[in-house]
Each structure stands twice: as structure tokens, then as C-alpha cells.
Amino acid sequence: MKFLAITLIVHRPDPVTGVRKSTHERFREVLGNAVLAEELGFDGFGVGERHERPFISSSPPVVLGHIAALTRSIRLFTAVTTLSLLDPVRAYEDYATLDHLSGGRLELIIGKGNGTAQRELFHVTPEDQWDRNAESYEVFRRLWRQDKVTARTRFRPELTDAEVWPRPYQQPVRVWHGSATSKQSVDLAARYGDPLFSANVTHPVEPYAELIRHYRERWEHYGHDPADIAIGAGTAGLYVARTSQxxxxTYRPVFESNLAFQRATGLPVVFETLEDFVERSSALIGSPQEVVEKVHRYHERFGHTVLHLHADADGLTDTEHRRSLELFQSEVAPVLRHGIPDPPFAWGPVRPESPVTGEPARV
Structure with a gap:
């Protein structure tokens, strides 16, 4: 199993202390968390994309470019790239450049995005968002694979023998499809034989497990080998300590503050108590053994081989957060790596194979 640390770069007062860092301090915190993730042995670091309050993650290529310069081996993820809002040509240019600068460490998780404010900012409607997402991905995918592209498009100017530079480093970059609530994203992933990343954050396990079952069905419907399926899944929170108690x-003040925020802002409350949150959500809060057992329970439902954890302290103190990550990597991750397989592909730059040697070709 592989492990990612992911941030959406939420910028609001600390859930417990009420202190809000400056924008500059928040970005520096993200960079520090990325360096820490590599130091502790995480396999990937992800940055979300949002274009509305309270997020300041509107430019993942810029943030990941800085992280690429500060790190050496950790793979760099988007979580997610909102292709329904973006021009696929411009998105390709940004990410192909980033992929070169990072030495082929880029992986994308794409999705339509969510939130009324960011849809309105880009003049995207609920009725056309899925069609935009599919069209943008199809153009993006072809740009990554073809030197010249002709495409009859609805949502951007058509392309005729278009050449877009730079040409890619990875051939092609791996694209995961973010899945939260809709079968459209699941079907798009299955159609192209791409890996799926389940959000697995807001609700209990059942709706996410149902979408993953649908993904497997559609995967076989499109004629792909079931052995090639790769699934990732998120978590709703993390705090690992020596004992469950x-x-x-330690986590109770964080939960109670987040619960108060949900109620104050009118967000739906799914888990009314910390005990229910620990039991029925995907949050990993407990002793190392308790966390291992919970991940295995989810694996029985999902068959996932990649897991994302929160890169941010999210109301914990910096010391508590670091100790939790260290305990996860020292006592939880090794057990899960041993008991759950890795994805069915190499965890490194995606390069075409030489027809003679079978080794990655030089580009």
C-alpha cells in the first residue's frame, strides 16, 4: 500500500485556538508539511484545487512547482484538478512544464470540482459541468499523447492540427479520477482504463463502496483486465496515539470545533458525536493497532491500494500532528505495506517501453 499526505489549503481560523494565520504563513506551512512528508517516508504529497472561500489552493501547479524544488523523490499529486473549470490546453501546458521540472514526479487526480461560487466564477452550470469535465479530459489526454491534435469541441475553441509545448516528460502522465458522489466520474475512469480515487470523507462507507463496485463493473464492461484496477481512498481525519483513549x-476538541463550524455555516452534520465519527467515518483516530484494523476493514470493501491522509494539523498542535504522523509511519504504515498490495504499476515516472529491451525509453 502507498500513502499520500494531502492538503486542500484551507485558510480559516484554527478550529481549536481560533487563530488565523496570514496567507503567507499558510503557504509556508504547506511547504513545510510537504518536506516533512518526504522526510517521514510518505509516497506522495497532494495539493487540491479550489476557487472559493475558505480555500487558497487556486493554483496547484505553482505550489507543486515550489514543492518540487524543495523535495527529491516524493510524487506530486493534484487533489483534484478541476478540469470542468479549466481550458485543457492551458492545463496541459502548466502540468507538462511542472512534470519536466519535477523529473517526472507528477500525477493528476482530476474531477469536476464542487461549490456554487467557483462554478459561477468560471460560468459553469450544474447542467454542463459533467460534459465540460469529460470534454476537457478527452482533449487533455490527447494533447499528452499526440504531437498534433484536431478536436471539435463545445466549450473551447476547436483545435486543428494544434501543437502544444512543451512536449511531455512522462509519456503519459498518470491520471486518477476523483470520485465523490456521481457515477459520471466513475464511468469516465473505467472507460479510459484509468485509476479511481474515492473521496471517502464526508459519509459512512456505503455510498463510496457502491461507487467503487460500479467502477469495477464498468471497467470490465469496457474490456479492461480486472488485475489492472487501481483504487485510492481518502480519510476524514487522522490522529494516532499510543492508546485509543x-x-x-486529544482529538475531541478538534471534532467539537469542527462540528460547531458545520452547524454555524449550515453544512450538513453526518456524525453528531466523536464516538460516532470514529466508528462510522473513515477517520483514523486511535492506537496503531486500531488504525491498522480500520484500514483493513475499508480495504475489504474497497480493495484500495493507495490511502491519503491529512497533511495539515487541522486543529492539532504542530507537535501533536508530527507525533501522529511519525507514529503512523513507524507502526502503522509498515504493517499495511506488508498486508495490502501496491497498485499494479511502478511507483515512478511513466515512460514508454523500448520494443527491444522492455526498459523505459530515454526521451
């Missing part, structure tokens, strides 16, 4: 006592 200690983990719950």
Missing part, C-alpha cells in the same frame, strides 16, 4: 481525548 489518549487519541480520543
Amino acid at each position: 489518549q487519541a480520543r481525548e
Whole structure:
């Protein structure tokens, strides 16, 4: 199993202390968390894309470009790239450039995005968002694979023998499809034989497990080998401590503050108590053994081989957050790596194979 640390770069007051860092401090915190993730042995670091309050993650290529300069080996993910809002040509240019600068460490998780404010900012409607997402991905995919592209498009100017530079480093970049609530994203992933990344954050396991079952069905419908399926899944929170009691006592103020925020802002409340949150959500809060057992329970439902964890402290102190990540990597991750397989592809730059040697070709 592989492990990612992911941030959406939420910029709001700390859930417990009420202190809000400056924008500059928040970005520096993200960079520090990325360096820490590589230091602790995480396999990837992800940056989300949002174009509305309270997020400041509107430019993942810029943030990931800086992280690429500060790190050496960790793979760099988007979480997610909102292709329904973007011009696929411009998105390709940004990410092909970033892929070269990072030495082929880029992986994309794409999705339509969510939120009324960012849809309105880009003049995208609920009725056309899925069609935009599919069209943008199809153009993006072809740009990454073809030197010249002709495309009859609805949502951007048509392309005729278009050449877009730079040409890619990875051939092609791996694209995961973010899945939260809709079968459209699942079907798009299955159609192209791409890996799926389940959000697995807001609700109990059942709706996410149902979408993953649908993905597997559609994967076979489109004629792909089931052995090639790769699935990732998110988590709703993380705090690992020596004992379950200690983990719950430390995390309780975080949960209660987040619950108050949900109620104050009119967000739907799914888990009314910390005990229910720990039991029925995907949050990993407990002792190392308790966390291992919970990941295995989810794996039985999902068959996932990649797991994302929160890169941010999210109301924990910096010391508590770091100790939790260290305990996860020292006592949880090794057990899960041993007991759950890796994705069915190499965890490194995607390069075409030489027809003679079978080794990655030089480009």
C-alpha cells in the first residue's frame, strides 16, 4: 500500500485556538508539511484545487512547482484538478512544464470540482459541468499523447492540427479520477482504463463502496483486465496515539470545533458525536493497532491500494500532528505495506517501453 499526505489549503481560523494565520504563513506551512512528508517516508504529497472561500489552493501547479524544488523523490499529486473549470490546453501546458521540472514526479487526480461560487466564477452550470469535465479530459489526454491534435469541441475553441509545448516528460502522465458522489466520474475512469480515487470523507462507507463496485463493473464492461484496477481512498481525519483513549481525548476538541463550524455555516452534520465519527467515518483516530484494523476493514470493501491522509494539523498542535504522523509511519504504515498490495504499476515516472529491451525509453 502507498500513502499520500494531502492538503486542500484551507485558510480559516484554527478550529481549536481560533487563530488565523496570514496567507503567507499558510503557504509556508504547506511547504513545510510537504518536506516533512518526504522526510517521514510518505509516497506522495497532494495539493487540491479550489476557487472559493475558505480555500487558497487556486493554483496547484505553482505550489507543486515550489514543492518540487524543495523535495527529491516524493510524487506530486493534484487533489483534484478541476478540469470542468479549466481550458485543457492551458492545463496541459502548466502540468507538462511542472512534470519536466519535477523529473517526472507528477500525477493528476482530476474531477469536476464542487461549490456554487467557483462554478459561477468560471460560468459553469450544474447542467454542463459533467460534459465540460469529460470534454476537457478527452482533449487533455490527447494533447499528452499526440504531437498534433484536431478536436471539435463545445466549450473551447476547436483545435486543428494544434501543437502544444512543451512536449511531455512522462509519456503519459498518470491520471486518477476523483470520485465523490456521481457515477459520471466513475464511468469516465473505467472507460479510459484509468485509476479511481474515492473521496471517502464526508459519509459512512456505503455510498463510496457502491461507487467503487460500479467502477469495477464498468471497467470490465469496457474490456479492461480486472488485475489492472487501481483504487485510492481518502480519510476524514487522522490522529494516532499510543492508546485509543489518549487519541480520543486529544482529538475531541478538534471534532467539537469542527462540528460547531458545520452547524454555524449550515453544512450538513453526518456524525453528531466523536464516538460516532470514529466508528462510522473513515477517520483514523486511535492506537496503531486500531488504525491498522480500520484500514483493513475499508480495504475489504474497497480493495484500495493507495490511502491519503491529512497533511495539515487541522486543529492539532504542530507537535501533536508530527507525533501522529511519525507514529503512523513507524507502526502503522509498515504493517499495511506488508498486508495490502501496491497498485499494479511502478511507483515512478511513466515512460514508454523500448520494443527491444522492455526498459523505459530515454526521451
